[in-house]
Amino acid sequence: xxxxxxxxxxxxxxxxxxxxxxxxxxxxxxxxxxxxxxxxxxxxxxxxxxxxxxxxxxxxxxxxxxxxxxxxxxxxxxxxxxxxxxxxxxxxxxxxxxxxxxxxxxxxxxxxx
Amino acid sequence: xxxxxxxxxxxxxxxxxxxxxxxxxxxxxxxxxxxxxxxxxxxxxxxxxxxxxxxxxxxxxxxxxxxxxxxxxxxxxxxxxxxxxxxxxxxxxxxxxxxxxxxxxxxxxxxxxxxx
Numbered sequence: 001x002x003x004x005x006x007x008x009x010x011x012x013x014x015x016x017x018x019x020x021x022x023x024x025x026x027x028x029x030x031x032x033x034x035x036x037x038x039x040x041x042x043x044x045x046x047x048x049x050x051x052x053x054x055x056x057x058x059x060x061x062x063x064x065x066x067x068x069x070x071x072x073x074x075x076x077x078x079x080x081x082x083x084x085x086x087x088x089x090x091x092x093x094x095x096x097x098x099x100x101x102x103x104x105x106x107x108x109x110x111x112x113x
Numbered sequence: 114x115x116x117x118x119x120x121x122x123x124x125x126x127x128x129x130x131x132x133x134x135x136x137x138x139x140x141x142x143x144x145x146x147x148x149x150x151x152x153x154x155x156x157x158x159x160x161x162x163x164x165x166x167x168x169x170x171x172x173x174x175x176x177x178x179x180x181x182x183x184x185x186x187x188x189x190x191x192x193x194x195x196x197x198x199x200x201x202x203x204x205x206x207x208x209x210x211x212x213x214x215x216x217x218x219x220x221x222x223x224x225x226x227x228x229x
Contacts, residue, residue: 032216034216034217036220041204041223041225042222042223043117043119043206043220043221043222043223044157044206044220045220046217046218046219046220049216049217089156089157093216100159100162101147101159101218102159103156103157103158104156105155105156106156
């Protein structure tokens, strides 16, 4: 079965720096990979979706890369702000019907002013 | 657009009682809704998938007689935790798919269930 690994340790960075979060998966490359933001006690909020034939996707200060050879996605937040502090989850579609999302454990990002 | 609500946001119940959680898509029709459970400092685990008018499909290890799911309309799904026990205490989150993108799931704010 697909295993998704995210760094469970919190990432602490200084405001203004670029945060880079990693998502590795172990099995087949999914057609889509998604990134979500989750604040404490709240449901996840969709951020970006990247397809297997896309190397990179950008949205404002966010950038996602998808390397099917390395079986890895990187999630970047440029010019980070304290308001970016949250847990970031990567998720992969793990069934052919596009129904089942399997989530990684998430990485907590702390941006210090 | 693509807003999903859940009610209640938190609930405390006694062991042995049943609790119903509602999930609504407010501004779109959700062809498929999903129910997840999240324990503290862990990721979301899919419990079941439901399509409007059909029986829910439960993930392995999830008791369908304990977690009753009803998806009676394109905007409403309910999860009923029957005969709740303290080990059922968790954060329950629903998501809905419908909107403009087939693969995007829109999540509700979650329901914190505490069984005493």
